[in-house]
Amino acid sequence: MRRSSDPGDSLVGLGTRLSRIHPYPAMVPDELAMSLVNKFVPPDASVLDPFCGSGRLLAAATEASLRVGIDTNPLAWLLTQAKFAKADPQGVRAIIAEMAPAKLRSPKPGSLVGPTERKVQWFSKPVIEELSRIVLWLNSLDLSKNESLLVAAALSATVRDVSFAREQGWKLHRLDAASRRKFRPCPWDRLEKRLTYCLNELSKQGSRFGGRTVVKLGDSRGLARCEKSPVAKYGPFDVVLTSPPYGDSRSTVQYGAASSLCLSIVSHLKGFDHLRSTGGSIDSSCLGGTTIDREPWFSLKSYWSGSDHSPHAASVSKFLCDYDAVCDGLVDHLSPTGKAIFVVARRSTGGYRLKLDEFTADCFSRRGFTLLSKEERPLSHKRTPRLINRFGRDATRQNSASALVPTMNSEIVVVMARTSVRGAKRRSA
């Protein structure tokens, strides 16, 4: 495998549109997104990202003729839509200008918005009252669809900012009691800051996208059932450019908990009630959550060295079966000269690395594709610890010699292309 210091060195400092509108787990760094587009997405190509997350890879493909994103997490749908919304900077400026008087005058809400079903408190009482007033005020404005998307994404980021969730990392950990008592954020000020960021970005970058963008809230496992594919009518695609989850969402990334916290407030905005979801429902709709019925063609041992009897074996296998189903569907959505570019990493599950790069290459190879290149790059933007204790809080084992394991420190770009046009025709015949 080739090692690269940083394939996008010359792009450092440049950003994709509205890149920092909202934190999101495992975002592809801007410079990597832009360098992959420079290399693999010709102008006027059609691009599919079946795990679009915050939409960075699609946002980097500014000159594509068609960008299609799919994600099962409603928060990802919202963020990607917001990035492509053609909001008028004047309209956003007017919303910001109305905030100060609204903060003074807006009435006390009759009822509070927020996560009633949660056992622990994620907001102080004054914060939830102010968030409720903000929602009431925003719902009284006559916003265009594009403005609403931008405002909803900015509000979602604000919700996270003013919650008791610790700032570092994406997993939902609460501030300790002493920090909670001292934490007195002003939701209005935070929202103003978030909207001002959006305004500056819009004024600087304008709407610089060519072509069309479609974002689907859905499950990419559906790609494997062609007649039910949510995006078949937009294909075949020239390029699949994506960064899949590196493990299932319950035991590794946990997209659900933090996303549903933000959505519990945002879904009270007019027109966004369909985004209301529990953390559990988001996690189980992610790969490995609930499996469609497929016999694995692979031996788990080739990609993960844990024991077959380990409690993790079944979940790793489920995750890979789901992942394989998506790859199967992607092959049918790619044009005969199409390429698939995957940004993956070797996340540790149960103390053992899952070789997702090798699994990805094998999934495509057995379906008529060739590995064009595989390149590893350091994860320079990582904010999480370099070492973790794989026995967590298990006091009997956490001091053992094998307890400390390094976390992911690199990501791998896997590029696959069809072996031959003939092979593609045979498959689609």
Ligand SMILES: C[S@@+](CC[C@H](N)C(=O)[O-])C[C@H]1O[C@@H](n2cnc3c(N)ncnc32)[C@H](O)[C@@H]1O
């Ligand atoms: C690594 S993240 C993508 C990050 C994205 N490239 C970015 O830069 O923000 C993986 C995404 O896959 C989504 N996902 C997981 N399972 C899915 C499924 N079955 N169908 C569609 N999306 C799924 C998750 O919700 C998550 O947003």
